[in-house]
Amino acid sequence: MSWSEKLSIRIAKKLVSNTDASHTVGQVSHGIEIFLLYLLTVLSLAVCSWFLNSFSETIVLSFFYFLFRNFTGGVHLSNPHSCFIVGNILALSLGLAVKHMPTTNFLFASITIMVAVVFSFVVNWRYAPANHTYVQISDEAKRKSKRIVTTFLILGCPLAYFLLYFNYYNLAYAYSFAVLLQALLLHPLSFHLVKRFEKTFLREGVER
Template sequence: MAWTEDVALRVAKKIKTEDSPYTIGQLSHGIEIFLLNIINTAALLISSLAFGVFWEVIPLVVLFFLHRLLTGGVHLSNPWSCLTATLVLMIGGGFLLKYMPILPMPYAQILILIGIGASFCINYRYAPAEHTYVPTNPDIQKRNRFIVLILIGIGCILSIVLVEYSYRLSITYTLAVLLQSALLLPRLFKLVSRFENLS
């Protein structure tokens, strides 16, 4: 048992009341997810500061997880593997945003259109992802797909129009939505599954 599970179980036993509709296991799971989210956030903030990409990583993370909440995606079963993958993805994205040369406006707009266009197609085909924490109710899935496609469409228009005034934010949105969309691809699910079976 991981120490987070142990702590969560102890807290769940203390706060469980007789009239609570949740079991100790359900409470413990929720508490553990909360603890892991705090740890992940702290690790991400500290790492981005240490690598000097804090201001690139923060908007990337916010935009990435805004879409991930609606669509789900590849999810590693081990929380520490998940943390490592998140750090690599977000810090790597931060470096790309910081050191990528600024393109002339027409080229930047084409890059945004291609990146967000590909994201729109992936989300149209695969969002929300199966076998994730996203609800399995077809009505909720349909609603989530609709919301995320509207978000991507609006994000695309704003990114293309505003790239001249806010280049970094436009490119950050493009990268965030493209990274999240890539995590919806079935081949990536298979690759992660094989990796976890080898471990």
Template sequence: MSWTEKVSNRLARRLVTEGSPYSLGQISHGIEIFLLMVLNAAFLLVVSYILGCFMESVVIGFIYMLHRNFTGGVHFRNQSACFFIGNALMIGLALIVKSLPSVPDVFSYSLISISFVLSYLVNARHAPAKHIYVEYDPFIIKRNRTIILRLLIFGCLLSYLLVYFAYSKFAFAYTVAILLQSILLHPVIYRLVESIEHKFFKGVDL
């Protein structure tokens, strides 16, 4: 059991009351997610500031976590691997966005359109992730899927506006965040992560 699980379980036992609609496991899981989000945000902001891609990382991190909150997605069982690989992906994408050269607006619009269409299709098919506990409530599944699809439409239109007003870097940051969330929702990535865990992290729990 990881240290975040131990802390979450200890806090959950103090919070669960008789007659609570949520189980000890659900409350513990929610607390653990909150702790990990705080740690991830702190690490992401500090490292991205040092590397000079702070604003790009803020956009990518915020949009990614906003969408993932409604969809879930793949993650490593090993918390340390999940922490470092997740942050490396977001910071790496932020550095790529920051280094992108200026391109014609028509290219930006086309790239954004393709990315959002692909993301919409993935989320319409696979969101929310089946491994999260909301799968047992058809109403919540439908609600979360509706929210994420509307968020994607809103994000696409907002990205168009950002390009129009010469904020292409922010539009690209928004777009790669959406792509990252969608990719980590696809079943192929689940199989890839399972294979990596079996090969490199078997029996490891940090």
């Protein structure tokens, strides 16, 4: 058992004992462990992106990615620590990609942003939010999450073009890459690919 599991279970036992126990220790500890790993993710992304000279791009991308994912969920590796490593690699890699995107071609940037936002809108409208294996989401909560994330996308598109207009190309790209990544990891194909990967290499299930 990892340190994060031990710590989250210890905290969860205290929380559950002081409430109506509407959730089990396992459910609460899982959420606490994810929160702890999120904090570590933010810290590691900040430090690593600083050394890679892509701090602003990575932080902006990660902010929008986590914001959207908070309402929609998405595919996870079964092992939280593997998820932590892969998530950091994805964010840092995309941050570097944003750093090297062209910053003088307005037409190319506009098309890139539009394609990313439209694709994300379609995927979120069709599949958001993903179901959890440990908490049942009501239909009303699902509809609310879908409305929130699609509204964010509608408002975020003119924001990205506003950034382009004032020559903040890197931040506009960071937003578009963030919503694209979130949509890709929400699409059922990602669940299928990750499940096959874990079955083949890790022999573990995949949760969403």
